[in-house]
Amino acid sequence: MRSTKLSLVLRQLRDGGPRSRARLATDLGLTRSSASALVGELEELGLVRAAGVERGGLGRPGTAVELDGHRVCGIGAEINVNHVATMALDLAGDVVAEHRAPIDSTRLAVSAVLDLLAELVEQTDADVRAGGGQTVGCVVGVAGLLDRTHEVLTVGPNLGWKDVPVGAELRGRLGAAYPVTIENEANLAAVAEAVPGDASRQDILVIFGEVGMGGGIVAGGRLLRGHQGYAGEFGHMIVEPGGRRCGCGRVGCWETVAALRPLLDAAADPDDPIRDPALALDERLAEINRRADLGDNRTLAALDQVGSWVGIGAAMLTNALNPAAIVLSGYFAEIGHHMRPAIQEQLLAGVLAPQGGGTRVEFSTLGFTAAVRGGATEALESVFDDPTTVAPRPDVLLGGAR
Numbered sequence: 001m002r003s004t005k006l007s008l009v010l011r012q013l014r015d016g017g018p019r020s021r022a023r024l025a026t027d028l029g030l031t032r033s034s035a036s037a038l039v040g041e042l043e044e045l046g047l048v049r050a051a052g053v054e055r056g057g058l059g060r061p062g063t064a065v066e067l068d069g070h071r072v073c074g075i076g077a078e079i080n081v082n083h084v085a086t087m088a089l090d091l092a093g094d095v096v097a098e099h100r101a102p103i104d105s106t107r108l109a110v111s112a113v114l115d116l117l118a119e120l121v122e123q124t125d126a127d128v129r130a131g132g133g134q135t136v137g138c139v140v141g142v143a144g145l146l147d148r149t150h151e152v153l154t155v156g157p158n159l160g161w162k163d164v165p166v167g168a169e170l171r172g173r174l175g176a177a178y179p180v181t182i183e184n185e186a187n188l189a190a191v192a193e194a195v196p197g198d199a200s201r202q203d204i205l206v207i208f209g210e211v212g213m214g215g216g217i218v219a220g221g222r223l224l225r226g227h228q229g230y231a232g233e234f235g236h237m238i239v240e241p242g243g244r245r246c247g248c249g250r251v252g253c254w255e256t257v258a259a260l261r262p263l264l265d266a267a268a269d270p271d272d273p274i275r276d277p278a279l280a281l282d283e284r285l286a287e288i289n290r291r292a293d294l295g296d297n298r299t300l301a302a303l304d305q306v307g308s309w310v311g312i313g314a315a316m317l318t319n320a321l322n323p324a325a326i327v328l329s330g331y332f333a334e335i336g337h338h339m340r341p342a343i344q345e346q347l348l349a350g351v352l353a354p355q356g357g358g359t360r361v362e363f364s365t366l367g368f369t370a371a372v373r374g375g376a377t378e379a380l381e382s383v384f385d386d387p388t389t390v391a392p393r394p395d396v397l398l399g400g401a402r
């Protein structure tokens with residue numbers, strides 16, 4: 001009961017921003033003294049503080065309170081075909097640490113990739129502790145189908161992984177100082193895009209394109225995982241029967257025509273550096289942008305062709321779900337602006353509702369950090385769910401002992 005009320009106050013400060021105790025009382029239908037007591041408890045846990053404390057307004061009635069980011073952090077991590085990465089976010093949503101290492105997962109042993117990721121997570125946790133914070137959890141995004149009950153990556157077609165117990169493997173490497181859980185990386189990218197408090201971002205589809213294509217559905221601000229957790233596998237909608245063979249073994253999946261590979265294949269010859277997996281992906285994408293900006297015909301035709309396929313799939317999804325926005329993430333975020341006219345054209349042509357059902361096409365501004373940001377956000381959810389899981393501030397403990 002108590003933790004539920006503390007949770008409500010904490011979420012209200014996250015979603016609504018800094019506000020006075022009186023305003024919190026009104027927002028949440030609490031008495032003023034109850035709101036003050038709850039804020040006091042959250043202050044002792046080091047989760048909220050007086051806003052504008054530097055101006056000396058501490059503790060005065062009517063003073064606004066805000067989330068205090070100093071105390072706890074969530075870590076997001078990602079195992080991707082091209083890189084492993086981590087990010088720590090504090091409770092206020094600010095980035096505390098970030099690490100990324102490019103890899104070619106198709107050439108590295110599974111254990112080597114897991115070792116490298118564990119190293120990055122440990123480094124990130126050390127950064128958090130160096131700043132006086134505490135890691136409350138780590139959520140790891142993996143590219144592929146997950147058996148969530150057993151935390152096993154059933155199949156990661158593009159990683160080339162099969163039946164890897166990622167959860168247990170990582171816990172074996174990281175110990176038990178904080179909980180480590182795994183999640184589909186596209187679901188995490190979707191979580192990152194559903195900005196708390198932004199009403200236009202509570203019903204969205206996120207389409208994450210890279211070597212493969214995944215997606216996530218956020219409905220009413222909550223991640224929609226489906227019956228067995230496999231929702232959002234948009235990349236394997238069959239859009240071209242009789243078309244190209246997909247990494248999953250089927251033919252004509254959306255990702256065979258709209259992911260990064262078909263774009264690169266259409267845009268350049270095999271010996272072109274933009275098709276060299278040994279080079280950093282962001283540099284290759286920057287080169288595609290440069291060529292498109294210079295008006296290179298082959299590049300523009302490739303972007304137009306792939307953009308049309310993106311629009312065809314987006315129209316199917318809009319007919320089914322009519323989200324407020326389809327947020328294109330991953331490689332789309334870097335070069336998708338060159339595809340926008342083709343996407344928009346197919347979306348309007350393919351959606352039954354007038355004006356494409358009002359569904360907006362947007363590009364992620366989070367880029368390749370979307371999945372790690374979403375993982376860190378998910379890790380922090382445990383604190384928003386139950387703030388009492390956090391130990392009181394050390395100075396409060398000392399004060400209590402005297």
Ligand SMILES: [Zn+2]
Pocket residue numbers: 235236246247248249250253
């Ligand atoms: Zn497929």
